[in-house]
Amino acid sequence: MVKNVFAKVIYWLMHDEVKDSQDERGTAAMTVDYEVAKRQAEKKRDEAYIQKEACCRRENEYRAAERAYRNNLVACQIKKLNFEKRxxxxxxxxxxxxAMD
Known part of the structure; x- marks a missing residue:
C-alpha cells in the first residue's frame, strides 16, 4: 500500500512537472503568437493609415481641380460678358x- 501511495505521489509530481513545462511551452508559444499577431495588426494599421492618407491626398487634389475648373469657368463667363459689352x-x-451720315 505504501509503495502504491509513494508511486502515486511520484507519478503526480512528475505529471505536474511535465504539465508545467507544457504550460510554459504553451505560454511561450502563445506569447510568440501574440507578438506575431500584434506585429501583423500594427502592419495592417500602418497600411490602412497610408491608404487613408493617399485617399485624402487624392480627394484634396480632386477638390483643387474642381475649384480651378469653377474659377476658370467664372473667368470665361466674365470674359464673355466683357466681350459682349464691347x-x-x-x-x-x-x-x-x-446716324451722322
Missing part, C-alpha cells in the same frame, strides 16, 4: 456714325 459698344458707335 460688341454692344461697337454696335452703338456704328449706329451713331450711320
Amino acid at each position: 460688341i454692344q459698344d461697337i454696335q452703338q458707335a456704328i449706329r451713331k456714325i450711320e
